[in-house]
Amino acid sequence: MTTFVITVPGTFVADVAETSRAALERKLATQHTDLSENEGLSLLTLHDDGTFSIRLEVDATDRYEAELNALGLVSAALRETGYTEQDALLGTPAVTGIDSDL
Numbered sequence: 001m002t003t004f005v006i007t008v009p010g011t012f013v014a015d016v017a018e019t020s021r022a023a024l025e026r027k028l029a030t031q032h033t034d035l036s037e038n039e040g041l042s043l044l045t046l047h048d049d050g051t052f053s054i055r056l057e058v059d060a061t062d063r064y065e066a067e068l069n070a071l072g073l074v075s076a077a078l079r080e081t082g083y084t085e086q087d088a089l090l091g092t093p094a095v096t097g098i099d100s101d102l
Contacts (some may be wrong), residue, residue, distance in 0.1 A: 001059050005036055005097030012050040014087035021046065027077040031056040031070075036097070055096065059077035065091040 005019035025044050032043040036057055046052045054074050070093050078088045 001061060001095075003099040004043065004058050004060060004063065004066035004070075004095050005099075006056050006058055006066055006093050007053045007096045008056070008070055008074045008093045010052050010054070011089045012046075012052060012083075012087065012094065013031075013089060014083065016046065016050070020081050020083075022080045024077055027080055028054065028073065031058065031073060033057055036070075043095075061100035065093050095097060 013063075021044065028043060030040075032055065036043070036055055041055045044052060044054050049093055056070045056073060058069045058073070059065045071090065074090065075085075
């Protein structure tokens with residue numbers, strides 16, 4: 001099993017309240033641990049124009065599985081914090097780090 005750091009980009013079409021942002025970060029906090037923190041990566045970067053990047057650590061057997069898992073985690077966290085698919089448009093996830101025992 002390999003730990004991947006996956007970046008999921010997106011755009012908030014709806015306004016983002018500070019409480020919603022904090023709730024989203026709490027829901028995803030368990031997926032942002034030592035590997036990301038050691039590399040100085042923020043869990044959530046939100047820009048003034050509504051674009052954002054979420055960086056998660058995902059254990060998976062390959063890059064494809066890691067990207068799908070990350071996308072599913074982000075989608076679920078957004079739904080749980082009150083954002084629909086139309087409120088937060090997600091882009092294509094990308095591997096931005098790998099930590100393997102190989």
